[in-house]
Amino acid sequence: MKILKNIFLIIGTMLLVQSCIISEKPNIEFFNDRHYDFKGAKFVSINVPMLLAKPYIRKALKKDGESKEMINLVKKVSKIKVLTVENGNREMLKDYTKYLTDNNYEDWATIRHNGDNVNVRVKQKGDAIKNMLITVNSEKDLVFVDVKGNFTSDDISKMINSATDK
Numbered sequence: 001m002k003i004l005k006n007i008f009l010i011i012g013t014m015l016l017v018q019s020c021i022i023s024e025k026p027n028i029e030f031f032n033d034r035h036y037d038f039k040g041a042k043f044v045s046i047n048v049p050m051l052l053a054k055p056y057i058r059k060a061l062k063k064d065g066e067s068k069e070m071i072n073l074v075k076k077v078s079k080i081k082v083l084t085v086e087n088g089n090r091e092m093l094k095d096y097t098k099y100l101t102d103n104n105y106e107d108w109a110t111i112r113h114n115g116d117n118v119n120v121r122v123k124q125k126g127d128a129i130k131n132m133l134i135t136v137n138s139e140k141d142l143v144f145v146d147v148k149g150n151f152t153s154d155d156i157s158k159m160i161n162s163a164t165d166k
Contacts, residue, residue, distance in 0.1 A: 048080040079148040088142040
């Protein structure tokens, strides 16, 4: 019986660790198009296991002195995917923006900080926001963060205001 428990524990641990996958294949739909010429762009994608990430994120927010509302916002997140693009170009970013517009994403905010642009786009259905895409754009490097969860427009506004206050 003890061996059976250990086997289930090992399998469970492997499934948790496996969910944090790092690869060189894009994990965001637009970048999976085989016919698009990405002109030498290099991708690194990360699927973040929320079971492991939520406690770490909450602890970091507390350490940074964030409000209780921002810390509670982490509870509403169900999945995070991160994609970094090295040697990206403006044309690719423009096509990505068009793709998001065609797929009913609304541009909610653009924040400029130290020469970088941060764009927040959401996909809203009624009052519920199920998907938020954050794009960080610098000279040649791009970072895309796909956040899935169950948010309200007030949640997103508080997050944006918190970011712009700093």
